[in-house]
Amino acid sequence: MVTKLPRIPFLCVITDESISAVSLAEEALRGGAAMIQLRHKTASGMELFAWAQEIRKLCRKYGALFFVNDRLDIAMACGADGVHLGQEDIPARAARKIAGGKLLIGISATSVDEALKAQEEGADYIGLGHIFPTMSKEKHHPPLGVEALAAAASLLSVPIVAIGGITLENAPVLVAAGATGIAVISAVSRAPSPHEAARDLAKAINPDS
Amino acid sequence: MPVFDNERAPLPHILIISGGKESPGEESHVSGLLECLPEHIPCMVQIREKHLMAGSLYNLASSAAKKPRPEGRLLLVNERADIAYAAGLDGVHLPEHACSPSILKAAGFPMICGCSVHSIESARLAEDSGADYLLFGPVFDTPSKRIFGKPQGLEKLETLCRSTTLPVFAVGGITPSNGLFCKENGAWGCAGISLFLDRTSLAETLERLNSIW
Numbered sequence: 001m002v003t004k005l006p007r008i009p010f011l012c013v014i015t016d017e018s019i020s021a022v023s024l025a026e027e028a029l030r031g032g033a034a035m036i037q038l039r040h041k042t043a044s045g046m047e048l049f050a051w052a053q054e055i056r057k058l059c060r061k062y063g064a065l066f067f068v069n070d071r072l073d074i075a076m077a078c079g080a081d082g083v084h085l086g087q088e089d090i091p092a093r094a095a096r097k098i099a100g101g102k103l104l105i106g107i108s109a110t111s112v113d114e115a116l117k118a119q120e121e122g123a124d125y126i127g128l129g130h131i132f133p134t135m136s137k138e139k140h141h142p143p144l145g146v147e148a149l150a151a152a153a154s155l156l157s158v159p160i161v162a163i164g165g166i167t168l169e170n171a172p173v174l175v176a177a178g179a180t181g182i183a184v185i186s187a188v189s190r191a192p193s194p195h196e197a198a199r200d201l202a203k204a205i206n207p208d209s
Numbered sequence: 210m211p212v213f214d215n216e217r218a219p220l221p222h223i224l225i226i227s228g229g230k231e232s233p234g235e236e237s238h239v240s241g242l243l244e245c246l247p248e249h250i251p252c253m254v255q256i257r258e259k260h261l262m263a264g265s266l267y268n269l270a271s272s273a274a275k276k277p278r279p280e281g282r283l284l285l286v287n288e289r290a291d292i293a294y295a296a297g298l299d300g301v302h303l304p305e306h307a308c309s310p311s312i313l314k315a316a317g318f319p320m321i322c323g324c325s326v327h328s329i330e331s332a333r334l335a336e337d338s339g340a341d342y343l344l345f346g347p348v349f350d351t352p353s354k355r356i357f358g359k360p361q362g363l364e365k366l367e368t369l370c371r372s373t374t375l376p377v378f379a380v381g382g383i384t385p386s387n388g389l390f391c392k393e394n395g396a397w398g399c400a401g402i403s404l405f406l407d408r409t410s411l412a413e414t415l416e417r418l419n420s421i422w
Contacts, residue, residue: 044306045288070263072291077308077316088262094295098317 005065005104005125005159009205010034010181012161013198014069016189017042024189025055029062031188031198032209035161035181037084037106039069052078067106075103082106084127087114092121106161110141112152119158127183128152130164131174135186146177153178171204220321220342221251221281222398222422223415224378225405231258233265242405243276247412250419251281255302255323255400263292270296283321290318302344305331311339327361329372336373344400345369347381348391353402354381363394370395385417392421 012035013028015021025036036059038052052068056078059066067082068075072095075083082104085095092107099105107118108127115126133143143164153160159180166174166182174182182205191197202209225246227239239256246252256270270286274297278284283299286292290301290313300321303310310322323342324335332343347354348366360381370377376397383391383399391399399418405411 045303045308046306049308049312071289072295073289073313073316073318074308076291076318077312088264090263090267090292090295094267095291098291098295 005180006034007159007180008208009175009179011198011202011205011209012037012067012181012183013188014039014183014185016185019189021051022054022058024194026058027194028188028198029058029064031195031200032202033064033188033198034202034209035065035067035183037067037069037183039084039185041070045071045074048074049077052080056080065104067104072099072103075099082124084108092118092123096122108163109152111144112148112155115152115156115160119156123158125159125161125181126152126156127161127163128179129162129183131162132165132167132170134165146173149174149179150177166201168200168204171201175205220376220397221253221283223250223252223418224255224344224380224398224400225252226255226380226400226402227257228402228406229258229260231261231265231269233261233268237269237272239269239273240276241408242411243273245408245411246282247415248279250415252415253283253285253299255285255287256298257287257302257402259287263289267292267296270298274298285321285323290316290320290322293320294318300341303340309338310335310341314339323378326369329369332369332373332375332377336375340375342376342378342397343369343373344378344380345396346379346400348379349382349387351382351403363390366391366396367394370397385414385421388418388421398422 011033013033014037052074056066065081067084068080069084070089072083084106086108104124106125107123109115109118118126131144161181161183162174162179163183166184188194188197270292285300285302287302293301302323305325321341324340325344326332347360350360378398378400379391379396380400383401388399
């Protein structure tokens with residue numbers, strides 16, 4: 001069953017290969033994350049499926065959405081809510097053809113043009129970034145900045161999840177500029193307490209959470 | 210897509226595994242291979258390009274799927290059932306630690322699922338979880354697998370083939386000369402990478418293997 005994306009500002013926590021995906025997901029959910037994305041490029045399919053099943057159960061328990069990065073096969077096999085695709089993953093149209101209406105599809109975009117194209121191809125949300133400088137992944141272009149986020153938000157009808165270099169201090173600015181969600185990796189995974197980091201970020205963008 | 214049935218439509222006896230040298234934007238080795246395969250010899254072609262991102266692998270699989278597929282030719286991709294299905298291939302080949310066939314089939318990927326196995330225990334697990342064929346090796350010495358220790362040998366191949374009802378493909382150091390020993394020890398067929406790399410001898414290699422099985 002496909003749940004809709006939250007309409008109120010929400011926190012998405014993406015797993016980090018340096019620590020256990022399942023325990024990170026649980027801490028993030030306890031802290032108030034409304035979406036978990038399992039992203040692991042080196043795990044075997046068997047491991048990934050096992051973690052995906054665990055995290056999906058946790059997400060159900062906490063009423064959060066569960067996405068799998070790249071692996072549409074694993075997303076379908078574990079009954080995830082969606083799949084998140086990068087620009088170098090399976091094309092969105094192909095993914096939609098096999099997932100039908102069973103999965104939400106999120107697509108990463110690194111520019112307003114890519115975001116528009118992703119919307120046209122049927123994305124349910126756009127992961128736009130990186131907005132601020134970030135150390136998480138090697139980047140091939142400068143940060144987009146808040147202005148590009150605002151421009152994308154005025155042009156797109158699907159929700160935008162901002163990513164890249166997000167902190168407690170700059171998170172509210174992103175929501176004000178039109179992001180529906182914020183996505184973080186290291187801001188939660190590398191924090192002394194991932195649970196508290198998630199809680200503080202969730203509160204920063206949505207004081208009621 | 211019907212779920213595969215080896216009694217109704219037996220698998221080919223030859224499994225060609227791609228060389229892992231595809232690079233996006235350059236002329237495709239897989240496409241070149243498909244174009245020069247003799248039409249009258251049934252074979253499976255497994256696209257195994259583990260270094261490619263999913264998007265490039267999908268493009269490669271899609272262009273392979275658009276080539277003429279003579280009767281008895283099957284196309285598979287390594288690991289990614291989603292890509293196999295989206296591109297319109299016949300199946301997926303699963304490494305030993307991949308998601309299991311039964312889970313993939315139940316998830317909406319009703320395709321041929323082959324499994325790499327390196328022991329009788331893992332052959333049993335693969336059969337119980339709905340595998341359609343097994344790939345076992347390395348049977349003979351092969352440079353690329355030396356880091357994993359000694360080859361498994363014909364005796365282990367024979368024991369493994371007796372332990373399963375599934376078709377078993379022998380892999381690792383197979384040649385047209387030793388292929389017969391694999392058949393005599395119960396192998397349904399044989400597989401290889403380097404065995405099929407030389408385009409000048411490909412047709413002869415296939416003819417000789419085809420005459421064994």
